[in-house]
Amino acid sequence: MTLTQADIDAEIAAEHAAYEKRVADGAPVEHHPRRDYAPYSSSVLRHPKQPPIAIDVTKDPELVELSSPAFGERDITEIDNDLTRQHTGEPIGERITVSGRLLDRNGRPVRGQLVEIWQANSAGRYAHQREQHDAPLDPNFTGVGRTISDDDGFYRFTTVQPGPYPWRNHVNAWRPAHIHFSVFGSAFTQRLVTQMYFPNDPLFPYDPILQSVTDDAARQRLIATYDHSLSVPEFSLGYHWDIVLDGPNATWIEEGR
Amino acid sequence: MTKIDTSRPENVLPTPSHTVGPFYGYALPFRGGEDIAPLGHPDTITVHGYVLDGEGKPLPDALVELWGPDQDGNLPTADGSMRRDPASGDFLGRNGVEFTGFGRIQTDADGHWYARTLRPGARGRNAPYVSVCVFARGLLVHLFTRIYLPGDDAALAADPLLAQVEEPRRDTLIAAEEGNGTYRFDIRLQGEGETVFLEFQ
Ligand SMILES: [Fe+3]
Numbered sequence: 001m002t003l004t005q006a007d008i009d010a011e012i013a014a015e016h017a018a019y020e021k022r023v024a025d026g027a028p029v030e031h032h033p034r035r036d037y038a039p040y041s042s043s044v045l046r047h048p049k050q051p052p053i054a055i056d057v058t059k060d061p062e063l064v065e066l067s068s069p070a071f072g073e074r075d076i077t078e079i080d081n082d083l084t085r086q087h088t089g090e091p092i093g094e095r096i097t098v099s100g101r102l103l104d105r106n107g108r109p110v111r112g113q114l115v116e117i118w119q120a121n122s123a124g125r126y127a128h129q130r131e132q133h134d135a136p137l138d139p140n141f142t143g144v145g146r147t148i149s150d151d152d153g154f155y156r157f158t159t160v161q162p163g164p165y166p167w168r169n170h171v172n173a174w175r176p177a178h179i180h181f182s183v184f185g186s187a188f189t190q191r192l193v194t195q196m197y198f199p200n201d202p203l204f205p206y207d208p209i210l211q212s213v214t215d216d217a218a219r220q221r222l223i224a225t226y227d228h229s230l231s232v233p234e235f236s237l238g239y240h241w242d243i244v245l246d247g248p249n250a251t252w253i254e255e256g257r
Numbered sequence: 258m259t260k261i262d263t264s265r266p267e268n269v270l271p272t273p274s275h276t277v278g279p280f281y282g283y284a285l286p287f288r289g290g291e292d293i294a295p296l297g298h299p300d301t302i303t304v305h306g307y308v309l310d311g312e313g314k315p316l317p318d319a320l321v322e323l324w325g326p327d328q329d330g331n332l333p334t335a336d337g338s339m340r341r342d343p344a345s346g347d348f349l350g351r352n353g354v355e356f357t358g359f360g361r362i363q364t365d366a367d368g369h370w371y372a373r374t375l376r377p378g379a380r381g382r383n384a385p386y387v388s389v390c391v392f393a394r395g396l397l398v399h400l401f402t403r404i405y406l407p408g409d410d411a412a413l414a415a416d417p418l419l420a421q422v423e424e425p426r427r428d429t430l431i432a433a434e435e436g437n438g439t440y441r442f443d444i445r446l447q448g449e450g451e452t453v454f455l456e457f458q
Contacts, residue, residue, distance in 0.1 A: 031271040033397035040276070042395030045311035046446050052401075052456035053421055060417065062381030064332065064388045065401070065457060069324055069359035072336030077346050086346065100259070105271065107263030118284030126280040144284040180278060182285060188324050189457040191390055193399060194275040212397050213273040221272055225259050242261040246271035248457055 093122025093160030109153025124163030311447030315368020330378030
């Protein structure tokens with residue numbers, strides 16, 4: 001069975017309507033996708049059917065998950081946050097600067113933690129062997145970056161604008177341009193892998209991965225803001241994107257006592 | 258908006274999770290990600306298994322992260338899991354001396370993963386365990402679980418989490434001993450024998 005975009009659109013609309021109804025009936029706002037989201041076909045066999053077992057972290061400060069791995073200067077090199085300097089030549093594409101803060105649910109900066117990114121090149125091709133999209137590879141662009149958040153929680157990357165790319169979820173499936181992010185908090189419970197999008201991408205409504213975030217306001221939080229003050233004269237356009245880590249951490253426990 | 262005004266707590270809302278996708282393999286795994294224990298440490302154990310989908314098929318594109326205490330139950334504070342060479346930018350691997358407690362392993366083409374780490378020590382009232390976070394294409398939000406080791410029945414019986422889980426499912430959290438300090442721990446995302454996953458509140 002080959003699904004068309006119209007089939008996927010109908011499924012996305014049904015999921016969205018079901019969510020709106022849940023909220024209207026008093027269910028809480030959902031900040032994250034449900035793991036069971038049919039329009040993204042790979043999720044069908046890969047989500048648990050049993051509900052997770054809840055652990056109240058306020059009852060036990062000894063939990064391993066209330067701490068987080070440490071990363072330091074040894075784990076990154078000086079140019080890891082500049083994806084345009086990792087090869088002998090210049091990558092092709094519009095240069096961009098992406099910066100923002102890593103925050104916890106209390107709005108406090110998450111300091112000294114690892115922020116990793118990966119992305120397609122400006123033609124929409126990943127430097128991954130299994131990638132079959134026939135857009136050109138760029139010998140001067142790998143598309144991997146790392147940095148450590150500073151004392152105010154800020155991270156900053158220099159890269160090129162990634163291109164949109166096709167995938168095989170359904171016929172004519174295209175991913176809006178995005179940068180993948182992997183971040184750590186001060187507790188392992190705050191671990192987050194996500195994707196940052198660019199403003200006004202016409203592909204947003206068609207993409208089951210973005211639409212898996214059924215809450216409209218939550219989805220907006222995945223889209224960076226163009227920030228002229230981050231643009232570097234004669235060099236790059238700036239985007240601002242703050243990341244708020246969910247999941248309890250030890251500072252919550254201190255407050256709860 | 259994505260510039261968060263932290264002076265208004267009602268605006269500080271979580272960034273949604275997304276799948277790791279299929280193409281993280283050249284970005285996230287690092288050399289020595291599976292070799293967490295210091296070289297030659299007498300308390301080293303090997304943990305290995307498959308990540309399986311709802312049809313029992315192994316996932317060749319899952320990413321398993323491990324985070325655990327040392328043999329005395331202390332939480333590591335050392336960085337250096339993914340040490341880099343400042344000249345070439347390559348991964349140097351761990352130094353073999355310090356224990357960072359963190360591992361990251363991509364399943365191989367057979368859906369199999371393994372890690373060598375320290376046998377975790379107990380913390381508080383909990384039986385010893387290693388925390389696990391699973392990512393995969395198709396998984397919109399990562400999954401947390403734990404690896405407990407068999408042997409100390411009294412400690413396992415007293416563990417607050419294991420006590421919350423009904424009997425047949427409880428065993429999905431306890432690795433199977435295979436001798437020589439090797440333990441098998443399969444992660445079943447869905448269906449029969451589905452692994453118990455955790456939610457922290
Ligand atoms: Fe992608």
